Amino acid sequence: MTNADIAACLREMALFLDMTGVEFKPRAYEKAAHAIEALDGAVSELYASGGVKALAKLPGVGKGIAERIGEMVQTGTCRDLEDMRRETPVNIRDLTAIDGIGPKMVKALYQDLGVRTVADLEQAARSGSIRGLPHFGEKTETRILKSIGFLRQSQGRLPLGMVLDLARDIEARLAGVRGVRQAAVAGSIRRRRETVRDFDFLVVADDPETVTDFFVSMPEVAHVHGKGSTKTMVRLRSGMDADLRVVPAECWGAALNYFTGSKDHNVALRRIAIEKGWKLNEYGLFEGERAIAGCTEEEVYDALGLQYVPPELRENTGEIEQARAGRLPRLIEPGSLRGDLQTQTAWSDGANSIEEMVAAALACGLEYIAITDHTHSLAMMRTDDAKLMEQMEAIARLNRELDGGFRVLAGAEVNINKDGSLDVSDELLARLDVVGIAVHSHFNLPRGEQTQRIIRAMENPHADILFHPTGRKVAQREACDVDIDAVIAAAKRTGTVLEIDAYPDRMDLKDEHVRKTVAAGVPLVIDSDAHRAAHMRFPEDFGISIARRGWATANDVINTLPVDEFLAHLKGGN
DNA sequence: GCCGTTTTCGGCCCGACTGTTTTCAGTCG
Numbered sequence: 146m147t148n149a150d151i152a153a154c155l156r157e158m159a160l161f162l163d164m165t166g167v168e169f170k171p172r173a174y175e176k177a178a179h180a181i182e183a184l185d186g187a188v189s190e191l192y193a194s195g196g197v198k199a200l201a202k203l204p205g206v207g208k209g210i211a212e213r214i215g216e217m218v219q220t221g222t223c224r225d226l227e228d229m230r231r232e233t234p235v236n237i238r239d240l241t242a243i244d245g246i247g248p249k250m251v252k253a254l255y256q257d258l259g260v261r262t263v264a265d266l267e268q269a270a271r272s273g274s275i276r277g278l279p280h281f282g283e284k285t286e287t288r289i290l291k292s293i294g295f296l297r298q299s300q301g302r303l304p305l306g307m308v309l310d311l312a313r314d315i316e317a318r319l320a321g322v323r324g325v326r327q328a329a330v331a332g333s334i335r336r337r338r339e340t341v342r343d344f345d346f347l348v349v350a351d352d353p354e355t356v357t358d359f360f361v362s363m364p365e366v367a368h369v370h371g372k373g374s375t376k377t378m379v380r381l382r383s384g385m386d387a388d389l390r391v392v393p394a395e396c397w398g399a400a401l402n403y404f405t406g407s408k409d410h411n412v413a414l415r416r417i418a419i420e421k422g423w424k425l426n427e428y429g430l431f432e433g434e435r436a437i438a439g440c441t442e443e444e445v446y447d448a449l450g451l452q453y454v455p456p457e458l459r460e461n462t463g464e465i466e467q468a469r470a471g472r473l474p475r476l477i478e479p480g481s482l483r484g485d486l487q488t489q490t491a492w493s494d495g496a497n498s499i500e501e502m503v504a505a506a507l508a509c510g511l512e513y514i515a516i517t518d519h520t521h522s523l524a525m526m527r528t529d530d531a532k533l534m535e536q537m538e539a540i541a542r543l544n545r546e547l548d549g550g551f552r553v554l555a556g557a558e559v560n561i562n563k564d565g566s567l568d569v570s571d572e573l574l575a576r577l578d579v580v581g582i583a584v585h586s587h588f589n590l591p592r593g594e595q596t597q598r599i600i601r602a603m604e605n606p607h608a609d610i611l612f613h614p615t616g617r618k619v620a621q622r623e624a625c626d627v628d629i630d631a632v633i634a635a636a637k638r639t640g641t642v643l644e645i646d647a648y649p650d651r652m653d654l655k656d657e658h659v660r661k662t663v664a665a666g667v668p669l670v671i672d673s674d675a676h677r678a679a680h681m682r683f684p685e686d687f688g689i690s691i692a693r694r695g696w697a698t699a700n701d702v703i704n705t706l707p708v709d710e711f712l713a714h715l716k717g718g719n
Numbered sequence: 720g721c722c723g724t725t726t727t728c729g730g731c732c733c734g735a736c737t738g739t740t741t742t743c744a745g746t747c748g
Contacts, residue, residue: 162720244747589737
């Protein structure tokens with residue numbers, strides 16, 4: 146079992162324990178899951194080398210949970226979890242993923258209506274039988290159906306953050322197979338769409354059979370749909386399909402282009418080929434029988450009279466016209482970020498110390514980060530003004546130790562109240578280097594009220610950056626109903642920076658909003674929203690891609706600047 | 720179930736909101 150598998154089991158146990166109403170145990174299991182996820186090495190190796198004793202040394206893991214983890218490593222599950230599943234045979238993970246449904250409601254729905262799955266729940270809600278239960282009413286039924294509808298919309302598509310590592314890993318493994326000369330992941334992953342339906346891998350190989358055999362025998366493969374000399378299709382254990390295509394070297398560029406898509410972009414390219422009396426397909430660009438181009442993507446675009454179009458722009462939303470006119474923007478490149486303006490530490494709900502976050506930032510090649518722990522109106526946080534000032538002092542001390550080698554900025558993720566006021570006094574905000582403001586509650590206000598609330602917060606003279614501006618969660622929760630154009634206009638007027646929150650669950654702003662922001666000339670930052678050291682790579686893995694999909698150049702993203710120039714772009718010039 | 724300059728028991732995060740109720744349970748962050 147991977148660390149993620151073990152953490153998932155622990156979280157499932159926490160949900161079942163929550164269901165019983167037992168106190169504190171659920172939090173203990175959650176904490177342990179958190180610790181497992183934060184671990185650098187594999188739990189199974191830790192167990193192999195040090196046994197239960199080594200596991201129990203992890204923070205939040207004691208003897209009891211350590212033994213259960215040991216059992217999971219050995220058997221793939223643990224008896225307590227199996228008992229819980231037997232006792233209440235419900236799909237608790239899927240059911241609690243529905244907005245507004247928690248363990249207690251799952252229990253009531255199971256006991257009174259026999260609801261075990263999301264499908265059962267939907268049927269119960271449609272038939273109107275839920276409203277008869279104590280504490281349930283018509284509004285709850287409506288909300289359940291709305292939430293199921295939203296989840297279904299994204300069904301079959303997984304967030305990019307859940308698949309990118311695996312895609313890169315398989316790509317690297319394919320590249321290492323004997324006789325493989327080229328290997329790439331294509332499709333929507335290469336375009337860095339925020340959700341992904343399947344994997345498309347492309348290789349050039351001297352011996353197609355060797356790479357095909359390798360592909361179908363990867364440990365992730367659960368089922369082989371079909372296996373041929375040029376196309377092989379499998380289903381992975383995760384439920385996603387993966388295709389492998391073996392193409393001749395002279396077709397590589399045309400095939401990569403064809404399988405990267407998007408479909409609309411490809412149709413537009415083929416139309417241009419037809420205009421010129423040619424034919425474009427996955428084997429190349431042809432005039433009659435004669436191949437004009439096909440080895441590389443660059444030569445295909447060039448032959449069609451177009452600038453090379455980066456994969457992130459291939460959605461047929463104007464890129465063809467711009468490429469034809471030679472006016473594509475020079476997109477922001479990986480490696481161009483110097484700072485990260487949203488990071489949480491153990492001072493609030495993060496896992497690591499400020500020093501550990503700094504070390505992670507240095508490892509990512511950054512020159513500065515802002516520490517932006519949550520402020521006190523989020524009750525989970527238990528921070529207050531005194532604690533914030535204490536942290537500012539700690540940061541000042543650390544900066545003296547770092548002696549110019551790296552800069553830690555004192556900041557906060559300040560909560561926006563329902564009326565648009567902030568939950569930290571202006572006097573204190575004035576002392577911070579970076580003030581991020583963010584919505585964490587009242588997601589369902591009417592559009593006008595929500596928009597005005599956010600704009601009012603942006604009007605605060607200390608509010609530097611609007612964090613995760615729309616509040617959406619990829620494939621989990623819809624964005625707030627907010628007039629994004631009005632927010633962008635307010636950002637321009639007030640000098641507030643808008644954030645691309647690169648946390649894979651958020652990706653907020655999303656690509657099309659980034660494009661609007663760029664068009665309006667409003668500066669952006671790309672942040673990790675890191676809650677542990679390992680999250681510091683989110684901007685590089687996801688944030689840059691969102692910015693590129695939003696047509697952003699390095700000039701549009703101000704944390705590409707050295708720290709002093711960056712600070713000069715904030716309100717009041719800091 | 721975990722933890723300990725409070726150490727083998729007793730505390731553990733908690734306020735706001737929602738939908739449902741007339742006093743509160745459940746969810747969320």
